[in-house]
Amino acid sequence: MHPNPVYRGMPKETNQAYARERGFGVLSTNGDFGPLLAHVPFLLSDDGQYADLHLVRSNAIVRAISAPVPAVIAVLGPDSYISPDWYEASDMVPTWNYVAVHLRGTLRRLEQDELPDLLDRLSAHFEQQLAPKPIWTSAKMSEDVLERMLRQIVPFRLDITQTEGTWKLAQNKPDSVRMAASRQVKARGIGQECAVLSALMMAPNGE
DSSP states (O other): OOSOGGGOOSOHHHHHHHHHHHOEEEEEEEETTEEEEEEEEEEEOTTSSEEEEEEETTSHHHHHOSSOEEEEEEEEEEEEEEOGGGGOSSSOOOEEEEEEEEEEEEEEEOOGGGHHHHHHHHHHHHHGGGTTSOOOOGGGSOHHHHHHHHHHEEEEEEEEEEEEEEEESSTTSOHHHHHHHHHHHHHHOEEESHHHHHHHHHSTTOO
16 A cells, blocks of 8 residues: 555545455465465455455465465556656656555455355356346356366455555646646556546546
């Protein structure tokens, strides 16, 4: 998280809602020889107290965990390089604007018989966003194929103790300067989802 508090003013509920909608992030734990990372879809609970996910059984994190461990899921949003020229003001420097939410807590393995329900809840969360497409469910799979798949993955839960967000959207700049940069981000940004980032920069406090 960025140390400047001006970028960390979003309410906890906003950070949770963003992470819940995004539903994908980088899971990180400490291993014997350094950090272990996995890119995972997850389902954040309605109260933001836990996130359910699964990992393939051969994943290094699965092999390394024999008991609950500290972990974090980093949820990355839109981002872009910001050229000083875009501000249309003097004495500016290059920077990078972005949105990121960190879900920090304790990762623990769930019982294997909890996996089918977890998978159904996770797929339903994303399938519902594709309406009016009919919702896919695991019931559409043949029983033997489903059983083989279930043996290959392991359910986990991150019990969340801290939710932090960085919304670095040039809030420290005058409105005219910030909006000038926002227009350039939309037109020629270098990063991901630049149009989304541009819109957020136009109203950095969610107004």
